[in-house]
Amino acid sequence: MKVRVLRNDGSKQWWQEFSVESSKRATVLDLLLNIRETQDHTLAFRHSCQMGSCGSCGIVINGKPSLACQTRISELKSETIRIEPLYSYPVIKDLVVDLNDFVNKHRSVKPYIIRKNPQELEEAPMEFRVTSAENMSFIQYDYCIMCGLCVAACPTVALDPQFIGPQALAQAYRYIADPRDEGFKERKAELDTSHGVWRCHFAGACSYVCPKGVDPAQAIQLLKREIYKRMFVRGPKVGAPVSVLAKQEKPISNQPKAPPLDFKSGVNQNE
Amino acid sequence: MEQLDYDVVIVGSGLAGLRTAIEVLRVDSGKFGIRVALISKLYLMRSHSVSAEGGTSAVLYPEEGDSFELYAWDTIKGSDFLADQDAVWKFVHLATQETRLIERWGVPWNRREDGRIEQRWFGGLSFPRATYAQDKTGFFEMRALYDTLLKYDAWDRFDEHFVTSLVLDGNKFVGFNAIDLKTGNMRFFRGKAGVIATGGNGQMYRITSTASSSTGDGYGIAYNAGIPLKDMEFVQFHPTGLVPKGLLITEAARGEGAYLKNADGERFMKKYAPSKMELAPRDIVSRSIMTEIREGRGIKDEATGIQHVWLDMTHLGKERIEQKLPLIREMGLKYLGIDIVNDPMPVRPTTHYEMGGIHTDIDGKVQSLEGPIKGLWAAGETACVSIQGSNRLGSNGTNECLVYGHIVGNDIYNYISNEKPSLPSIPAGKLESEQERIFSGLLGKESNGEDVYQIKDELKDTMEKYVHVYRTEEELKTAVKIVRELKERYKNIRLTDRGLKFNYNLQHALELGFLLDQAEIISLGALMRTESRGAHARLDYPNRDDEHWLKHTLAVKGAEGPSFSYLPVRITMWKPVARVY
Ligand SMILES: Cc1cc2nc3c(=O)[nH]c(=O)nc-3n(C[C@H](O)[C@H](O)[C@H](O)COP(=O)(O)OP(=O)(O)OC[C@H]3O[C@@H](n4cnc5c(N)ncnc54)[C@H](O)[C@@H]3O)c2cc1C
Ligand code: SF4
Ligand code: FES
Numbered sequence: 092m093k094v095r096v097l098r099n100d101g102s103k104q105w106w107q108e109f110s111v112e113s114s115k116r117a118t119v120l121d122l123l124l125n126i127r128e129t130q131d132h133t134l135a136f137r138h139s140c141q142m143g144s145c146g147s148c149g150i151v152i153n154g155k156p157s158l159a160c161q162t163r164i165s166e167l168k169s170e171t172i173r174i175e176p177l178y179s180y181p182v183i184k185d186l187v188v189d190l191n192d193f194v195n196k197h198r199s200v201k202p203y204i205i206r207k208n209p210q211e212l213e214e215a216p217m218e219f220r221v222t223s224a225e226n227m228s229f230i231q232y233d234y235c236i237m238c239g240l241c242v243a244a245c246p247t248v249a250l251d252p253q254f255i256g257p258q259a260l261a262q263a264y265r266y267i268a269d270p271r272d273e274g275f276k277e278r279k280a281e282l283d284t285s286h287g288v289w290r291c292h293f294a295g296a297c298s299y300v301c302p303k304g305v306d307p308a309q310a311i312q313l314l315k316r317e318i319y320k321r322m323f324v325r326g327p328k329v330g331a332p333v334s335v336l337a338k339q340e341k342p343i344s345n346q347p348k349a350p351p352l353d354f355k356s357g358v359n360q361n362e
Numbered sequence: 363m364e365q366l367d368y369d370v371v372i373v374g375s376g377l378a379g380l381r382t383a384i385e386v387l388r389v390d391s392g393k394f395g396i397r398v399a400l401i402s403k404l405y406l407m408r409s410h411s412v413s414a415e416g417g418t419s420a421v422l423y424p425e426e427g428d429s430f431e432l433y434a435w436d437t438i439k440g441s442d443f444l445a446d447q448d449a450v451w452k453f454v455h456l457a458t459q460e461t462r463l464i465e466r467w468g469v470p471w472n473r474r475e476d477g478r479i480e481q482r483w484f485g486g487l488s489f490p491r492a493t494y495a496q497d498k499t500g501f502f503e504m505r506a507l508y509d510t511l512l513k514y515d516a517w518d519r520f521d522e523h524f525v526t527s528l529v530l531d532g533n534k535f536v537g538f539n540a541i542d543l544k545t546g547n548m549r550f551f552r553g554k555a556g557v558i559a560t561g562g563n564g565q566m567y568r569i570t571s572t573a574s575s576s577t578g579d580g581y582g583i584a585y586n587a588g589i590p591l592k593d594m595e596f597v598q599f600h601p602t603g604l605v606p607k608g609l610l611i612t613e614a615a616r617g618e619g620a621y622l623k624n625a626d627g628e629r630f631m632k633k634y635a636p637s638k639m640e641l642a643p644r645d646i647v648s649r650s651i652m653t654e655i656r657e658g659r660g661i662k663d664e665a666t667g668i669q670h671v672w673l674d675m676t677h678l679g680k681e682r683i684e685q686k687l688p689l690i691r692e693m694g695l696k697y698l699g700i701d702i703v704n705d706p707m708p709v710r711p712t713t714h715y716e717m718g719g720i721h722t723d724i725d726g727k728v729q730s731l732e733g734p735i736k737g738l739w740a741a742g743e744t745a746c747v748s749i750q751g752s753n754r755l756g757s758n759g760t761n762e763c764l765v766y767g768h769i770v771g772n773d774i775y776n777y778i779s780n781e782k783p784s785l786p787s788i789p790a791g792k793l794e795s796e797q798e799r800i801f802s803g804l805l806g807k808e809s810n811g812e813d814v815y816q817i818k819d820e821l822k823d824t825m826e827k828y829v830h831v832y833r834t835e836e837e838l839k840t841a842v843k844i845v846r847e848l849k850e851r852y853k854n855i856r857l858t859d860r861g862l863k864f865n866y867n868l869q870h871a872l873e874l875g876f877l878l879d880q881a882e883i884i885s886l887g888a889l890m891r892t893e894s895r896g897a898h899a900r901l902d903y904p905n906r907d908d909e910h911w912l913k914h915t916l917a918v919k920g921a922e923g924p925s926f927s928y929l930p931v932r933i934t935m936w937k938p939v940a941r942v943y
Contacts, residue, residue: 101863114665116606116698128815132867133859137404139573142609142693144501145408161696183544184864190405203509204468213388215462220477221470230470230496233505237407262509269468 092164093171094122096134099182107131113164119152119172120159123186136186143302146236149243150186151175156240156300177243193239196255199281200263205274225270232265232310234303241297241307253286257297257307260288264310267317275321288314363793364549367785368399368518370774371551373525373538374559374580375402376409377500377763378742380507381460382557385771387514394779398517399551401540403524403575403869407508410561410573414500415612415689417484417492417757418764420461421454428489430454435936437758440486440643441751442896442906443938444593444914444931449724449747451935453765460764461493468506470495484756485613486643486943492757497612497689500760523549524869526800528556528583528738529792533730535737536786538583539796543869546862548800550793554783555774558584558720558728558740559767566877566884567713568826569608569668571600580744582876584720585883589730590916592746592929593718594880595887596897598754599831601647602673603712604693606666611673611690611709613756616640618686622651623672623706624659630671638943645753645897646943648711652831655710663708672706679703711831717754717897719746721916726770731918731927737783739774741766748914751931752896804857804871811856814871817848821874821881824848829885834901838889845881846923852878883917883924890926891915908938 092113095106109126120138127134138148141160148159153173164172180188206212241257242248248256263282266272282288291311298308370386372379383400390396400406421428433454438445465471465479472480472494484492495502511517522543529536529550537552563578564570581591601622602611616622622640624630634650635642642650651671654660660669675683675690680703683691687702694702720740721729724747728738742763749762777783828841852875859867893907894900912931917924 100861116665118697127866132814132857133861135864135866139404139408139575140410140413141574141607142413144412144498145404145410145573147404147408163696163699165699184861187864194405198512201513203513204466212466215459215466218462218465218471218479221473222475222477223473226470226473233468233470233502234498235505236412236501237405266468271466271468 092122094126095171095173096185097175098134098185099176101184104182115165117164118160119150119157119162119164119174120148122164122172123159123174135184144236146238149177149238149240151177151243156243158238158240158302161302177239179243179245179248180239190239193242193256193258194237196259197237197262199255200259201274201278201281202262202266204266204269204272205277207273219271221270228270229265229268232261232268232305235261235265235305236303238302240300240302241305244296244300246294246296247290247292251286251290254290255281255287257291257311260291260314261305261307261310264314264317267314275317279318282314283318288318363797364547366399366549366551368551368553369396369778370398370555370557371401371538371553372398372557372559373401374409374561374742374744375400375404375406376411376559376561376742377503377507377760378744378767379409379557379559380406380504380511381764381767382559382741382771383517384507384511384514385768386774387511387516389772389775390516392516396516396775396778399520399553400517401520401523401525401538401551403522403543403579405521406519407504409504410576411760411763412501412504413571413573413610414503414760415497415610416614417482417494417499418457418461418503418760419484419487419491419755419757420457420493420761421491422458422461422479422481422493428491432488433457433491436487437749437755438751438936439941440753440755440758441748442753442941443908443912443933444596444748444751444895446724446748446932447934447936448932449749452724453749453762456765456768457761460761460768464503464506464764467510469502472496483617485641486755487757497614503760503764520551524872525579525583526872527796528558528587529788530587530735530738531786531789533732533735534786535735536788536792539793541800541868543864546865548797550788552785552788554737554778554785556738557770557774558738558744559742560744562716562743563877563880564713564716565873566821566825566881568822569603569606569710570713571603571608571610572713577873578716578876578880579873580740581720581880584728584740585879585917585919588919589728589735590721590918591718591880591883592721592914592916593748593752594716594883594917595891595915596717596752597713597829597884598644598715598717598897599648599711600714601644601651601711602709604697605663605668605670605708605710608712609693609697610712610714611693611707615673615675615687615690618675618682619678621674621677622647623674624654625661626659630654630659635943643753643943644756645899648831649899651711656832661708668710670708670710673709674706675702676704676706715754715759716743717746717748717750717752718915719744722747725773726766727773731916737777737786739770741770752898800868800872804855805860805865805868807856809854809856811854812851814855814857814867814874817852817855818870818874818877821845821848821877825881829881829888832899832901833888835889838885841885842882842889845878845885849878849882879919886924887915887917887926906941912938
């Protein structure tokens, strides 16, 4: 098996080819570990959980942003594997990229539960009541492991570095869709701008590469809808808070049901 | 060397580190202007805690029959009576409010029909009190804590900083030395208070469910600074690790009715736990699997030669598997190319959790043999209070992190607000000597010495072979001998990466140093403990011996390896009885 790695020492980059034994079960991460441990101790790449939960091992494999630990060699069906650092991030060394901008954008959308009465987040004599259906309205977006693949795949990020990007926008929606949250207004200023939700062209590349089925493209469309809705629609308030157990009679389900959308037409960076 | 000053310096951003940081910031709320540095060798949200699957125990609805007494009893009995009962009593009370608090911070707990929190059974519980968020409990907890921390301002993040040592001045905390992996430069973090929350050390074993970052660094830096490590010989092996690596197949599989079978296709658990069968406690199931393998009824994995048994779910039917065990099915397909609907899964015990750790008191304050270390705390898997004793119950790890994050955060706030300590002065030469050790001693050394990964490989094989589920005097002695040889060879270690930026070769060398010391402590502690208790099972001493061994082990670094002493267990509620299920 041949593995071609785009290496980088901070001042220059070059392709280096390694030959490694592969087995039926091996993942790309296994090959990289093998190379580092037996051939070249200087090869830099991140990894930790080895089970697709921690988001460390994002790289570009044969042109597609992927998790190294979740990509089996046998799936790739190629004799030579091409490995590059994630696109759209500054490279620090080899496959290690700078994620600072990524984590700052995540933070900029205020990704936490906001309550009108903040004291409600300091003591919890009882839980908020949430139905399973309400859980389902945001849990998919909460699955985000912050691997950054979606940003690497996004053609809009590549053109507009100020674009908040699919990961952070999906997280904004995750909290806005949460029946416990009352922070829509506080987040709106950040989202409702030309570098915010409106920048998205809906290429769908983010959802195509996302290893966790978060579907950021869908989240962004729902976010747009939410902004329109709350701007123009007066009447019964959408996203009313769920009150604490004692006060509440029956659980409310106020989340808009998303129409089924087709995201299968995502852009494959490989082609 | 760059020096940074903070009120509180926290090493580790798993559940324990994040929860501690939040607690300090939220109780202070700017009152004393406390500033926190949060250091992690990974990015903050990448800690091993994201892999926790099954649940977090808490008494939520006592009106339905659960109680603090029952929870404390389960924990203490599960610990085989090595847990300190006053600490367990405190812990079970605080777990309730922590579970509800993180609900308010966003954790999507599974719900009942009426919107209240759902709970389920877990091994060793006498009430279904494992609170869960799908089969990704730890992940969702980490998400909620990481995100919640982002709303505070009085802290700075130091992602990808590798802490190499702890600096004390006598019995007082001063700070931590760390390598900024991005630049390769050393930084010293000085603080009025320090917290070690660096997780476990499963990576000294070949087959483990832990992340590659679980290399026991926190134990290592404490031990090197003269702080005792407690009860390290109690290593938990989870019965069902997926061959070959040991990735976790959660207990929920057996909860849904999966069978364990040997090479003859026999459900062997009927010989060991005829009533509970596959759902007996972890230590018992792990021992049963290893007995089958030892007695020649295991199956040999073709590709690796690893001996295993089968976890068979084929009788459950496709529909049930798709509904209840989708993640396990995905893992089978992803890693082995097998579909559990049609084929059994190869599993064997996998190293999972370190019950022992840095010696602390009931409030998480780090203790030396002479008394408390002023200004230093430990929390989470790294700390040994002891809540877990000689065997942790499933679903009691994540909540220990949350509860002790809460306790330690408050304790630090009280310390800073009441005693108003000033920043400690740095003992002369301490920073220079660390820089010297790393840059000249490791990075700059020209030699044809030993390879890091070679020694680590041999260490993993040694621990897997000789310090496993079942232990004997002979095997433990062999382990001690090999580990000591490896330690000798380690002195002559050679790095081939001489660069500064992201020098993982250097980081792995430092981690290996910590692991070797701990392997020695674990093997020796196990050799000396001539009884069987919880996860420590001696074939040559099969019974629990309360008369001689109802006590904690303490290991302190000496010139020639660790020296051992013992500490009584605090028994405040229940006298030890036979542990039958
Ligand atoms: C697969 C698996 C499943 C589990 N499931 C459950 C479960 O269902 N329920 C349950 O209660 N428990 C479970 N546990 C146990 C529980 O998850 C852990 O005990 C717990 O998450 C440990 O958290 P922690 O905060 O102590 O450490 P970790 O999450 O391991 O975090 C350690 C932190 O320290 C940092 N660090 C380490 N060394 C250094 C250094 N030298 N310099 C700087 N930073 C450093 C790391 O970067 C990381 O941020 C499970 C464990 C495993 C392995
Ligand atoms: S949305 Fe998906 S691809 Fe993007 S960071 Fe999250 S998990 Fe990764
Ligand atoms: S190593 Fe954690 S996601 Fe791949």
